[in-house]
Structures are given as structure tokens and as C-alpha cells.
Amino acid sequence: MRPERVAVLAAGVTTPIGQDLDAFWSSLLTGASGISTIERFPVGDLRVGRGGEIKKLTRVKRWDRVPDCRATRLLVSAADELLAHAPLHASGVAPARVAVVVGTALGGVEEGERALAGEGPRRRLRGALYDAPGDNLARWLGARGPVLTVSTACASGATALGIGADMLRQGQADLVVAGGYDILCRFVMRGFDALRSLTRDEVRPFDRRRSGLLLGEAAALVLLSREADAPRERLGYVRGHASTGDGAHISAPDPAGRGLELAARQALAEADCSPDDVQFVSAHGTATPLNDRIETAVLKRLLGSRAPEVPVNSIKPTMGHTMGAAATLEAIMCLLAGRYGQVPPTRHLEEPDPECDLDYVPGSPRALRPRLSISTSLGFGGCNGALVLESA
Amino acid sequence: MGEAQPKASRANMEGRPERSEGGLTAPRIRALGLRTGWGSGAAALPPARGQDARAAAGGRAVISLGRPDLAGDRFRRATRESLWALAAVAAMLEDGRADRGEIAGDGTALLFATAAVYGASNRAFIQGTGGGTHFAYTAPAVVSAEAAIEFGLRGPSVLFIGGPPATLRAIWYAATLLASGSCRRALVLAVETFEECADLYARARRRSAPPLVEAAACLWLEPGDGRLALRTDRGRRPGAADAARRRGDTMGEMMACAPLAEMARRRHEGHPDPLGLSGAWRGEGADLSITKGDG
Numbered sequence: 001m002r003p004e005r006v007a008v009l010a011a012g013v014t015t016p017i018g019q020d021l022d023a024f025w026s027s028l029l030t031g032a033s034g035i036s037t038i039e040r041f042p043v044g045d046l047r048v049g050r051g052g053e054i055k056k057l058t059r060v061k062r063w064d065r066v067p068d069c070r071a072t073r074l075l076v077s078a079a080d081e082l083l084a085h086a087p088l089h090a091s092g093v094a095p096a097r098v099a100v101v102v103g104t105a106l107g108g109v110e111e112g113e114r115a116l117a118g119e120g121p122r123r124r125l126r127g128a129l130y131d132a133p134g135d136n137l138a139r140w141l142g143a144r145g146p147v148l149t150v151s152t153a154c155a156s157g158a159t160a161l162g163i164g165a166d167m168l169r170q171g172q173a174d175l176v177v178a179g180g181y182d183i184l185c186r187f188v189m190r191g192f193d194a195l196r197s198l199t200r201d202e203v204r205p206f207d208r209r210r211s212g213l214l215l216g217e218a219a220a221l222v223l224l225s226r227e228a229d230a231p232r233e234r235l236g237y238v239r240g241h242a243s244t245g246d247g248a249h250i251s252a253p254d255p256a257g258r259g260l261e262l263a264a265r266q267a268l269a270e271a272d273c274s275p276d277d278v279q280f281v282s283a284h285g286t287a288t289p290l291n292d293r294i295e296t297a298v299l300k301r302l303l304g305s306r307a308p309e310v311p312v313n314s315i316k317p318t319m320g321h322t323m324g325a326a327a328t329l330e331a332i333m334c335l336l337a338g339r340y341g342q343v344p345p346t347r348h349l350e351e352p353d354p355e356c357d358l359d360y361v362p363g364s365p366r367a368l369r370p371r372l373s374i375s376t377s378l379g380f381g382g383c384n385g386a387l388v389l390e391s392a
Numbered sequence: 393m394g395e396a397q398p399k400a401s402r403a404n405m406e407g408r409p410e411r412s413e414g415g416l417t418a419p420r421i422r423a424l425g426l427r428t429g430w431g432s433g434a435a436a437l438p439p440a441r442g443q444d445a446r447a448a449a450g451g452r453a454v455i456s457l458g459r460p461d462l463a464g465d466r467f468r469r470a471t472r473e474s475l476w477a478l479a480a481v482a483a484m485l486e487d488g489r490a491d492r493g494e495i496a497g498d499g500t501a502l503l504f505a506t507a508a509v510y511g512a513s514n515r516a517f518i519q520g521t522g523g524g525t526h527f528a529y530t531a532p533a534v535v536s537a538e539a540a541i542e543f544g545l546r547g548p549s550v551l552f553i554g555g556p557p558a559t560l561r562a563i564w565y566a567a568t569l570l571a572s573g574s575c576r577r578a579l580v581l582a583v584e585t586f587e588e589c590a591d592l593y594a595r596a597r598r599r600s601a602p603p604l605v606e607a608a609a610c611l612w613l614e615p616g617d618g619r620l621a622l623r624t625d626r627g628r629r630p631g632a633a634d635a636a637r638r639r640g641d642t643m644g645e646m647m648a649c650a651p652l653a654e655m656a657r658r659r660h661e662g663h664p665d666p667l668g669l670s671g672a673w674r675g676e677g678a679d680l681s682i683t684k685g686d687g
Binding site: 096105107109112113115116122123125126128129130131135138144145146147148149150151152153159163166170172187190191192194195196242243244245246247248249250251258259262266270379380381382383 | 416498502508510511514515518519524527528530532534536540541544546550551553554557558561564565568574592595596624626627676678
């Protein structure tokens with residue numbers, strides 16, 4: 001029995017490679033880089049001071065009704081584009097039936113940094129709670145339905161879309177604004193720097209020389225509706241989702257990838273699809289030695305003999321690992337690939353790792369119009385996420 | 393892949409999913425473990441119609457849980473909050489007279505709800521008292537991950553951030569996973585600790601606010617045959633806000649742990665079904681009802 005598809009009506013993005021869908025997509029295809037030296041806060045004491053920093057938010061012109069919180073402003077910027085494509089008031093859906101579900105790895109942590117440094121009023125502390133930016137977004141949107149913040153670390157953007165789809169299927173809302181966000185701040189740069197996870201080289205997923213990731217900041221949102229209620233114009237569909245836990249290690253993925261495989265299989269089962277239906281994979285592809293090897297092994301088990309034929313990419317080299325936003329951006333990329341008939345390449349993959357022997361779309365975009373894609377994500381705490389997406 | 397079942401039954405006989413008007417199939421409560429700053433289990437909570445939590449606190453702004461007594465090198469670096477996550481699961485097993493082997497594997501979902509448990513680790517890292525290893529603990533996911541590692545929980549897993557409505561949403565999601573066959577059992581875990589940030593809360597909260605009560609709770613749900621309905625919206629559920637205020641007045645502020653503490657108290661007092669739980673947070677009210685099935 002086929003579960004109800006959930007339609008993706010529109011999307012909005014704010015990224016280091018573009019502050020709307022057209023710029024984002026064009027940069028993915030042309031290879032424009034969003035990586036630069038970080039300028040918004042001091043990085044001189046860190047081993048690596050580069051990342052996917054958004055130098056200036058250009059889309060929204062007036063911030064007087066938006067809290068002075070960078071995470072909120074990234075979300076509002078993405079929401080501004082979303083509403084330009086699909087105005088909520090034109091939907092006829094009552095505000096009480098519009099839900100907001102956002103995923104994040106860091107929430108409003110920078111507000112905590114600022115408050116502890118004595119910057120600003122004491123109410124700033126309330127903004128340090130992880131659900132504060134999502135609440136601010138709901139207020140800006142005028143949404144009066146359920147407001148959720150989920151945090152499955154760097155898989156959060158997948159979890160948010162999956163929970164949003166479940167809320168629609170269960171009638172908890174009639175429209176859901178779902179997605180993910182995270183910002184670059186001292187807190188997270190210091191943390192990853194201390195873990196020695198950041199590379200001084202380019203980000204090279206699946207390359208034998210890969211030496212780590214770079215972080216980035218972004219917000220990405222989609223507007224979800226039950227298929228039966230959706231207007232004709234759509235980007236695609238969320239067909240299935242699963243988020244799982246490894247129960248193996250607090251910060252490293254399970255070497256066997258069991259949790260990721262379970263997530264992928266459960267997401268496909270929810271979509272009522274078989275691995276044979278998968279035409280494209282958007283990998284987490286962080287370019288850390290362990291992640292890329294594990295993901296490759298899981299995809300081989302999942303796709304079986306078809307594994308070498310199914311294109312797999314990672315878009316993290318272009319803008320860094322955007323944490324809570326990453327999986328939503330990658331889901332949007334899958335749907336745009338289906339719309340435009342092109343799969344963005346994995347940048348900086350030049351010398352394949354013998355242990356990573358799938359088709360990672362090196363070099364240039366691939367002419368392909370995937371109908372069914374799967375997007376995989378991993379995060380701290382053994383979090384895994386998988387989304388099954390179908391193009392319109 | 394182990395004992396988890398593929399999601400096969402998410403749709404009903406018409407091929408359409410169940411909607412909230414009729415509710416989801418409600419899970420059955422197998423066990424509930426609770427530890428709070430007041431003590432162990434529901435019996436330690438201030439009585440529902442008795443002493444005001446402020447009076448019971450005797451002037452303390454935070455009623456601390458302290459650090460659980462867990463021996464072993466594995467726990468040497470673990471944070472206090474993640475140890476309480478383990479203790480809550482252990483208390484749940486004790487309540488259910490169950491062995492840890494019963495919950496191990498990929499058939500168990502772990503849904504974690506918290507509003508502020510990450511505060512202590514984040515503060516420590518911001519203020520420079522934590523290194524690279526400590527950084528991992530700033531992720532809320534690591535609190536529940538410690539419980540998952542300890543008890544071998546390898547099934548579906550999601551973290552809901554927020555106050556009581558986040559916990560009610562976690563119960564709703566547990567019911568969704570159980571109804572779809574994505575898991576055989578679901579644990580809803582909630583942990584809140586405040587002590588390390590007590591001075592910050594003192595700056596941000598009203599002087600008349602009830603005391604912050606640290607808590608850790610874990611609810612074990614299995615497939616049932618009743619009905620579960622969750623209704624939430626912003627500003628239109630004054631009853632939920634009133635109920636939350638009354639609960640805060642008697643038990644103290646437990647944030648995401650409050651609905652599970654309320655559930656534990658009702659079970660302790662022998663209240664029959666149907667079960668109704670309310671919560672409010674950031675202007676959003678939530679009402680969850682679980683009605684018993686015929687079976």
C-alpha cells in the first residue's frame with residue numbers, strides 16, 4: 001500500500017553560494033566557491049579560519065521587526081524567498097493550520113556567547129535556547145500552528161522534513177514550513193578546530209587525499225503540503241524519511257554504518273520503494289576519512305549490484321558543511337536536479353580512494369534527470385537521517 | 393538488519409493515513425522511570441493539592457539532582473546530564489521489572505525531549521573550561537546518545553527541543569513510529585538540568601517564578617489499541633497554559649520533564665484512563681489525550 005506523498009511546493013535558501021534558488025543552483029553547476037577566510041569574528045587563534053561564510057545578507061532590506069540574532073536572520077532570509085515563490089496568504093490556509101519545523105545543530109548558541117560576554121540586554125539569554133530561532137521564524141511568518149525544533153545534529157535538516165511530512169499525513173497541519181539552519185560562530189569553529197576535523201586543504205569528498213571538512217552557514221526551507229491539497233506547481237515530493245541512532249559512539253559514526261543503513265532502508269520502505277528504484281544519491285560526503293568510507297560501504301550494501309551505476313555526489317566542497325541546513329539543501333538539490341536534468345558534481349575529487357569506488361560525479365555536471373533520489377546524513381551522537389525524494 | 397520492521401502499515405485500509413481528528417492508535421504504557429530534585433519516583437513529588445513548590449524549595453532557586461552514582465571508567469568524562477539520561481532509563485527498567493536486554497537493538501526507538509539540558513555544556517565550552525572532547529557534549533544529541541550506547545538502543549531516534557509541548561510531540565511521534573511498524577517499542581526520554589546555569593536563570597527569570605527542579609524521566613511505550621490525539625496551537629489553548637502553571641506551582645518548573653512527571657504522579661495516585669496531559673511553552677499550548685482501547 002502506497003503511503004501518501006507529501007508535495008514540496010516551493011523552497012528558499014540563504015547560502016554562501018547564493019541567496020536564492022537560482023544563484024544556489026547555478027553555483028552548484030558552475031563550481032563557484034563559497035569558501036573564504038572568516039571575517040565576522042576572530043579566527044586568528046584557530047588552526048583553520050576558513051569556511052562558508054555569508055558576507056552580507058542581501059535579500060531582506062529591513063530588519064527592524066527581526067531580532068538581532070544571526071540564526072534568525074538567516075532563517076528569515078530563506079523564508080523571504082520561500083514566500084516570494086509561494087505566499088502563505090494566497091494558500092487560503094488559516095494561520096493556525098500552518099506549522100513550522102526546523103532542524104538545527106546549534107540553535108541560538110551565539111546568543112549565549114554574546115550574553116556571557118556581557119553584550120546586550122539580559123533577555124538575549126533566552127535567545128540562546130536552541131528553539132529560539134524557530135520560534136522567531138514562526139512569529140515572522142505569522143504561523144500559529146505547531147512550532148517544532150528538532151536537533152539530530154548534522155542530520156537535523158532531514159529530520160525536520162520528515163517530521164513535517166508526518167505532521168501533514170496525520171492532519172496536524174495543512175501547510176508546513178520545514179527546513180534547517182546553522183550559523184558560523186566562534187563556538188562551533190573552536191569546537192571543530194579542537195577536534196582537528198577541519199582541513200587546510202580543499203574539501204575533497206571520496207578522494208584518497210581527503211583530510212577533513214570545512215564548516216559553512218546557511219538556512220534552507222521548503223513549503224510542504226499534502227499531495228491532495230497541493231496546487232499543480234510543485235518542486236517534487238517527500239516520499240519517505242527515517243532518522244536513527246547508532247548507539248555506538250558520541251561523536252564518531254558506527255564503523256559498520258548500521259544506523260545509516262537502517263535509516264535508508266526504513267525511508268525507502270516508507271516510500272514504498274525498493275533500492276532498485278533509486279536513481280541518484282546525495283551523500284553526506286563530509287570528506288572526513290571515516291565518513292566517506294562508511295557511506296560508501298552502506299550504499300554498496302543498500303544498492304547491491306547496481307551501486308557502481310548510481311551517481312552519488314556531495315555538494316559540501318562548494319560551501320562547507322552547513323550542519324543543520326545541509327540535509328535540507330541537499331534535498332532541494334535533488335529536486336532541482338530532477339527539474340533541470342543536471343546533477344551537480346563533487347568538486348575537488350581528483351584522486352579516487354580505492355575504498356570509495358562508486359560513481360561520485362567528479363569534474364563537471366552530469367546530464368541526468370533523476371526521478372527518485374535518496375539523501376543521506378550523519379551527525380554527532382550517532383545521528384543518521386535519510387530522505388527519499390521524488391521530482392515533480 | 394535486526395528486529396526493526398519496515399514501515400509498511402503507515403496507511404489505513406483506504407490507503408490514506410490516519411488523521412488527528414480521530415487520532416492515532418495510542419501506545420500502551422509499559423513503564424515510567426522518574427528522578428527529580430525532590431527525590432526518586434512520583435512518591436517524592438510535592439502533593440498535587442498540597443504544598444506550594446516555592447515553600448517546599450525553602451528559598452532554593454534550583455532543586456538539584458546532584459550527580460548520579462555511576463561507577464566505571466566509561467563514565468569518567470560523561471557530563472552530569474548524560475549520566476542522568478542513563479539513570480532515567482535504568483529507573484524505567486526498574487519500574488517495568490525488565491532486563492536491559494529487552495530494550496537493546498534496532499527495534500527500540502529513542503525520542504528525546506529537552507528545553508535546556510545543553511546549557512551546562514555549552515556554557516562550559518564558551519567559557520573555556522572544555523576542550524575538544526567536551527565539545528561533543530555540547531550537542532544535545534550526545535545526551536541521549538550516551539543512553540543509546542549504554543543500553544544498545546539502535547533504532548529510530550529524534551530529538552525534540554522545547555518545553556512540555558516538545559515532550560508531548562515526542563509521545564505523538566513515538567505513537568506514529570509504533571503505528572507504522574518502524575519500531576517495536578519506543579522510549580520517550582526527557583532530561584533537564586539547571587544547576588550549572590543557576591546564576592543565568594536568576595538573571596532571566598521572575599523572582600516569583602517557581603523553583604527550577606532538575607529531572608530525568610523515561611517512558612516506555614509499546615503498541616496499544618486506544619486512541620491518541622494531540623492538539624496544539626499558539627495562543628488558543630488557555631487551559632493548557634493554566635494547567636502548566638498549576639503544575640509548576642506544585643512540582644516546580646521541570647520544562648520538558650514536566651509532562652512525564654505529571655504522568656508518573658497520576659499513575660502513582662491510581663488515576664484511571666483516559667489520560668490527558670497539557671503543556672505550554674513560548675505561547676504554544678498543547679493537549680495530548682490517550683484513551684484506552686476496548687482490548
